[in-house]
Amino acid sequence: MTSSSSTATARTSSEARAVARTQTLIKGTNGIGVVRKTTLPGGLRIVTETLPSVRSATFGIWAHVGSRDETPALNGATHYLEHLLFKGTSKRSALDISSAIDAVGGEMNAFTAKEYTCYYARVLDADLPLAIDVVCDMLTGSLILEEDVNVERGAILEEIAMTEDDPGDCVHDLFAHTMFGDNPLGRPVLGTVDTVNALTADRIRRFYKKHYDPTHLVVAAAGNVDHNKVVRQVRAAFEKAG
Numbered sequence: 001m002t003s004s005s006s007t008a009t010a011r012t013s014s015e016a017r018a019v020a021r022t023q024t025l026i027k028g029t030n031g032i033g034v035v036r037k038t039t040l041p042g043g044l045r046i047v048t049e050t051l052p053s054v055r056s057a058t059f060g061i062w063a064h065v066g067s068r069d070e071t072p073a074l075n076g077a078t079h080y081l082e083h084l085l086f087k088g089t090s091k092r093s094a095l096d097i098s099s100a101i102d103a104v105g106g107e108m109n110a111f112t113a114k115e116y117t118c119y120y121a122r123v124l125d126a127d128l129p130l131a132i133d134v135v136c137d138m139l140t141g142s143l144i145l146e147e148d149v150n151v152e153r154g155a156i157l158e159e160i161a162m163t164e165d166d167p168g169d170c171v172h173d174l175f176a177h178t179m180f181g182d183n184p185l186g187r188p189v190l191g192t193v194d195t196v197n198a199l200t201a202d203r204i205r206r207f208y209k210k211h212y213d214p215t216h217l218v219v220a221a222a223g224n225v226d227h228n229k230v231v232r233q234v235r236a237a238f239e240k241a242g
Contacts, residue, residue, distance in 0.1 A: 022227075036227045043215035044238060046231050049222040057128040057223030059230075060120030061139050064218070065211035067114045067191075068184040073198065076191015077207045079112040080149075080156060080199055085119065086110070087148040089141035092134070100134050108134070112189055114176075125224035132221075132233045139217070140241035144208065146201040153196060160190050214238060 021039045025047075028034035034050045070077055087094045101108040106123035108131075119138060121131040163169040173188045180186030190196075221230050 022231075034227075038227070038231045040214070040231075040235055040238075042238070043213075044217055044219065044234070046219040046221075046227075046234055048220070048225050048227040048230055050225055050227065051222065052224050054223050055125055056122060057125045057131070057221060057225050058120060058122045059128060059131045059135055059221045060118055060219075061135055062218045062220065063117040063119075063139075063212055064115075064216045066112060066116050067187055067189045069211060070184055070187070070207075072187070073195065074203065074207060075187045075195040076156070076189075077199060077204055078117055078211075079190055080152065080196065081144075081204055081208055082110050082112045082117055082119075083152045083156065084144050084148055084204065085138045085142045087145070087152070088143055089137050090143065091141065092137060097134060097138060100130060104130060106131065114185055114189060128221070128223075128225060128230075129233060132230065133237065136234060136237035136241075139212065140238060142208075144201055144205045149199070149201045149204065153199075156190065156196050157193060160188075160193060160196065163188070163190060 023037045024034065025037055026033060026035035026049075028050070031050065031052060035047065036050075037045060037047045039045050065078055067075065067078055086097055088097070092100070098108070101121050101123065104123055104127040106121055106127060108119075108121040110117070110119040119135055121135055123131045163173070176188075177186045191199075219230075219234050
């Protein structure tokens with residue numbers, strides 16, 4: 001029979017391991033180039049590379065979702081969603097999001113590929129907490145309103161038109177379609193005029209809920225960063241979002 005104290009100790013040890021699942025992936029040299037990874041209990045992975053000689057830091061969140069995860073009717077939803085996460089959250093407007101990073105001389109952007117999506121900000125190391133707060137807020141608190149969907153539709157249709165006018169982009173899409181056919185990898189990342197016109201806020205919100213689970217995300221930070229501080233702030237942001 002196991003004593004209650006032994007059971008409690010085992011439970012405490014298990015919980016501690018769940019909270020502190022941190023690995024050093026690359027030891028680096030003299031504290032330079034150390035790469036560490038922490039996996040939170042909910043499955044969110046946080047990876048940092050410490051480069052103390054620089055005065056900048058880049059923070060990003062990678063979502064394991066791209067155009068290959070779309071059905072034919074949802075072609076373009078991943079890229080559409082990328083646009084919408086910049087349009088405002090429950091505590092920031094679109095202007096607040098962009099001006100927060102601009103005000104400290106940083107840069108912020110995102111991109112969508114066939115197998116992943118990335119949102120990132122590059123700032124001075126002293127402003128890393130701000131970058132973490134803004135990017136995490138975008139990923140966890142975006143409103144995805146119908147009015148924003150309608151506004152961004154025009155911008156995305158313009159992107160499609162520009163792609164069709166660019167020979168290099170056309171060849172890339174034709175090659176993918178020839179190689180992969182009706183497989184999702186053969187479809188354009190931007191979607192088509194018909195699929196983009198058919199997407200609604202409700203359909204995009206459901207796509208977001210399905211694919212932006214913490215287990216599908218990897219948080220990465222590089223530069224003059226402290227791994228433990230990054231983990232604490234990211235964890236607090238995601239726990240607050242529920």
